Each structure stands twice: as structure tokens, then as C-alpha cells.
Amino acid sequence: MQAAAQAAAADGLDGLLVTPGPDLLWLTGYQPTAITERLTLLVLRDDADPQLVVPILELPDAESAAGAGAVTMRAWRDGTDPYAAAAPLLRAEGTYAISDSAWAMHLLGLQNQLPESRYMSVTQRLPMLRAVKDxxxxxxxxxxxxxxxxxxxxxxxxxxxxxxxxxxxxxxxxxxxxxxxxxxxxxxxxxxxxxxxxxxxxxxxxxxxxxxxxxxxxxxxxxxxxxxxxxxxxxxxxxxxxxxxxxxxxxxxxxxxxxxxxxxxxxxxxxxxxxxxxxxxxxxxxxxxxxxxxxxxxxxxxxxxxxxxxxxxxxxxxxxxxxxxxxxxxxxxxxxxxxxxxxxxxxxxxxxxxxxxx
Structure with a gap:
């Protein structure tokens, strides 16, 4: 995760935002049982520890998969605004790479909270993120x-x-x-x-x-x-x-x-x-x-x-x-x-x- 955050910073980005899919699995080992309308968002910044915004009902699985201490969990409850929970982790005028498969409703929710923020696809800005296999x-x-x-x-x-x-x-x-x-x-x-x-x-x-x-x-x-x-x-x-x-x-x-x-x-x-x-x-x-x-x-x-x-x-x-x-x-x-x-x-x-x- 640190290397991914550093790659984003080297590309002039303020961070990398990862939603459920192959990038989240690769970075954390966590793959939600179903990709739902509930926001799950990994926030990677070169100047901060990794944080995972996750529905509270999925918190135990996320903690188990990602490993204790590897990621700081930021849980949110049904009935609250998940984008308000995510917004403090981002810079108000920041530019971020976000997963290609991110739902439009989640991207729009972040933009509503942070109107001056900008987003680009991971493939557009960090296409080689997973290209080199260990x-x-x-x-x-x-x-x-x-x-x-x-x-x-x-x-x-x-x-x-x-x-x-x-x-x-x-x-x-x-x-x-x-x-x-x-x-x-x-x-x-x-x-x-x-x-x-x-x-x-x-x-x-x-x-x-x-x-x-x-x-x-x-x-x-x-x-x-x-x-x-x-x-x-x-x-x-x-x-x-x-x-x-x-x-x-x-x-x-x-x-x-x-x-x-x-x-x-x-x-x-x-x-x-x-x-x-x-x-x-x-x-x-x-x-x-x-x-x-x-x-x-x-x-x-x-x-x-x-x-x-x-x-x-x-x-x-x-x-x-x-x-x-x-x-x-x-x-x-x-x-x-x-x-x-x-x-x-x-x-x-x-x-x-x-x-x-x-």
C-alpha cells in the first residue's frame, strides 16, 4: 500500500482511492462478499496511514482480511452519510486516482462533499499499478x-x-x-x-x-x-x-x-x-x-x-x-x-x- 501511495504522489496526485474489485483485493486481501450500494473506500495518501471507509456491518470481515493494524478502519452506519465519513480523509481541492469500477453514485457523493476535488481513473493515471507480478x-x-x-x-x-x-x-x-x-x-x-x-x-x-x-x-x-x-x-x-x-x-x-x-x-x-x-x-x-x-x-x-x-x-x-x-x-x-x-x-x-x- 505504501508503494501504491508513493506511486500516486510521484504522478502528482494527492492520493489513490480504491473501491471493491481487483485493486482492493491486491492491496489489502479484502474482497467484500458482494459489491453493494454501500460505500467501501480505501484511501491511500503518501502523507498519511492507509484508511478504509467501510460499512460497520462488514467491519469484522474487513479487519480479518486486511490484518490488524495494516489499515485504519473508519466504519459508518446505515442511516448516516458515508461520504461525510470519507471527506475528512481527502484534501478539499485534491486530485485523486479512483478505481475504474467505482460506482458513479459514490464518485458523485464525494464530489458533493468536496466540490473542488478532482478524480481520474486508475488506468488513466496509474495503469501499471498491478502490472509487475511478484x-x-x-x-x-x-x-x-x-x-x-x-x-x-x-x-x-x-x-x-x-x-x-x-x-x-x-x-x-x-x-x-x-x-x-x-x-x-x-x-x-x-x-x-x-x-x-x-x-x-x-x-x-x-x-x-x-x-x-x-x-x-x-x-x-x-x-x-x-x-x-x-x-x-x-x-x-x-x-x-x-x-x-x-x-x-x-x-x-x-x-x-x-x-x-x-x-x-x-x-x-x-x-x-x-x-x-x-x-x-x-x-x-x-x-x-x-x-x-x-x-x-x-x-x-x-x-x-x-x-x-x-x-x-x-x-x-x-x-x-x-x-x-x-x-x-x-x-x-x-x-x-x-x-x-x-x-x-x-x-x-x-x-x-x-x-x-x-
Whole structure:
């Protein structure tokens, strides 16, 4: 918490305001059982001890999770004004970074108490707050990646042809849980033309022989995220399917090899995009190359044009180039990568070649 407060001060802010969500969990270990209309607000300032404004009925859980003495609790009761309880902890004309997920009613309540105060999103002002993982976090990320790999190893053994996308998606969810995920967040199964939609929701389409199928799946294990994509073919692929898949594989590999401390995030995107563009499919690569991952599936840093921030050891992010041919098929290959002292290291290690399924 002290480091976060110091980061806010170094950025010219008067403090950091954290509402329930991944930042509060990361900073204090406290995750309310439900995010409700009642204000819970962690106030971090470089010139004061951490303070948590919390509903009195949730005080025991907050004290237990945050640890005695680590945070000063400022409890408020139903029927009183929680923003009046929070206001004395802030400077009347201060500028604060506040959680992206803060409810508008809470932000407006603070502004009503302190009309001269200003607020900016954490992602806007402190995007790297959770980007660099420590040893324990990396161990959890590795475990989640290994579980996703084990899931892929099993899913390619199940029948695809003649089954609905939702059937395969259910298999993916079951396997993720069997291999240790406590939460399944997404199971994309895009068969045939549906594979050209990067975020296709598994539907009732029956998977046919000859289909390319994009599989993109992940969730949380020990509280940290997994996210991997592979593209398989039901039976023998056409020559174009093999060609497109090989281009995406080469783009993904080239981008991975470019990872090293100090390289700009946008450069990783450029490297992958260059391979696909030179192969003639640049217009069919329609999304960024990657996103950070940790307590949430998508978080800074982003591997995208315009992101000049350098990667540093401990960052974790996806590398997932794709080619999407509307009305026909799509191909995406995705690994989570962490940055070491001199290069990148994959947290997903299943075969990136074109896998044939039945």
C-alpha cells in the first residue's frame, strides 16, 4: 500500500482511492462478499496511514482480511452519510486516482462533499499499478497456465464433428474446473465462419467436417487468470487453411522472440502485424496483439500501437495475433508470456501447430 501511495504522489496526485474489485483485493486481501450500494473506500495518501471507509456491518470481515493494524478502519452506519465519513480523509481541492469500477453514485457523493476535488481513473493515471507480478503471483499464473494447457490436451481428444459449439464449450468449462480453476470466465468455440468473429459466443451451430475451430478459454485459478487460444481443424484442412494458420503461428513466434526488457509494448504489436501484413492479410488482423493479465483477464499493459511504455521483468501479457476471413474461418494462437531479466517466457506450452481433431 505504501508503494501504491508513493506511486500516486510521484504522478502528482494527492492520493489513490480504491473501491471493491481487483485493486482492493491486491492491496489489502479484502474482497467484500458482494459489491453493494454501500460505500467501501480505501484511501491511500503518501502523507498519511492507509484508511478504509467501510460499512460497520462488514467491519469484522474487513479487519480479518486486511490484518490488524495494516489499515485504519473508519466504519459508518446505515442511516448516516458515508461520504461525510470519507471527506475528512481527502484534501478539499485534491486530485485523486479512483478505481475504474467505482460506482458513479459514490464518485458523485464525494464530489458533493468536496466540490473542488478532482478524480481520474486508475488506468488513466496509474495503469501499471498491478502490472509487475511478484514471485508468488507468477507461481499462480504459471499454475493457471498449466491447467489451461492440460485442458487443451484433453479437449483435442473429444469428438467435434456433429456436435454443437455449446457442447464443446461445456467440455472446456468442465475440464478447466477439473484441472483446478475455481472460476471459468469464457469458452469461445468459433467453428467455420463463426471463427471469423474473435469474440464469438459458442452457439447452436453444428460443427462440420472440414471446419476450422477457434478455441479461446480461461478463468481464474488461485485468483489469477489463464487465457489461451488454439485453432484446430476437423479433419483434413485445405491448403489455404494451412497457409493462414502457418502465417499466424509465425507472427506469434516472431512477436514472442521480440520480447525483452525495455522493448515498447507497441513494438510487440508491430512485429506480429508486420508478419501478417507482409503475407497479404493485414486487413484481416483486426485487434491488438495482446493484453495484460493477472487478477483480471484484461488489464494493462496492452500490446497495441500507441502504447510506448516499455515492458519490464514480471509483467505478464498475451501474444495473440489472428487472421479472420469473414464468412469462411478464423485463426488465432495465444499464449500468456511473462518477461524475465533478458527475454520472454511462455506460460502456455501446448503445440502451436495445426492440430487435427475428429
Amino acid at each position: 514471485t508468488k503471483e507468477l507461481a499462480r499464473m504459471e499454475a493457471a497456465g498449466a491447467a489451461a494447457d492440460a485442458t487443451f490436451g484433453e479437449i483435442v481428444e473429444v469428438p467435434f464433428a456433429g456436435r454443437k459449439e455449446t457442447d464443446v464449450a461445456a467440455d472446456l468449462a468442465r475440464l478447466l474446473r477439473e484441472f483446478g480453476h475455481e472460476q471459468v470466465d469464457f469458452t469461445v468455440v468459433g467453428s467455420g465462419p463463426n471463427g471469423a468473429n474473435p469474440h464469438h459466443e459458442a452457439g447452436d451451430r453444428t460443427i462440420l467436417p472440414g471446419d476450422m475451430v477457434v478455441l479461446d478459454f480461461g478463468g481464474l485459478m488461485y485468483g489469477y487468470g489463464s487465457d489461451t487460444s488454439r485453432t484446430v481443424c476437423v479433419g483434413e484442412p485445405t491448403s489455404q487453411m494451412r497457409e493462414v494458420h502457418e502465417i499466424v503461428r509465425a507472427a506469434q513466434q516472431t512477436a514472442f522472440e521480440a520480447v525483452r526488457p525495455g522493448i515498447a509494448c507497441q513494438e510487440i504489436d508491430r512485429v506480429a502485424r508486420r508478419v501478417i501484413t507482409e503475407a497479404g492479410y493485414g486487413d484481416q488482423f483486426i485487434h491488438r496483439t495482446g493484453h495484460g493479465i493477472g487478477l483480471t483477464t484484461h488489464e494493462p499493459p496492452y500490446m497495441v500501437e500507441g502504447e510506448e511504455r516499455p515492458v519490464v521483468p514480471g509483467m505478464c501479457f498475451s501474444i495473440e495475433p489472428g487472421i479472420y476471413l469473414a464468412g469462411r474461418f478464423g485463426v488465432r494462437i495465444e499464449d500468456i508470456v511473462t518477461v524475465t531479466e533478458d527475454r520472454g517466457r511462455r506460460l502456455n506450452n501446448t503445440d502451436r501447430g495445426l492440430t487435427i481433431v475428429e
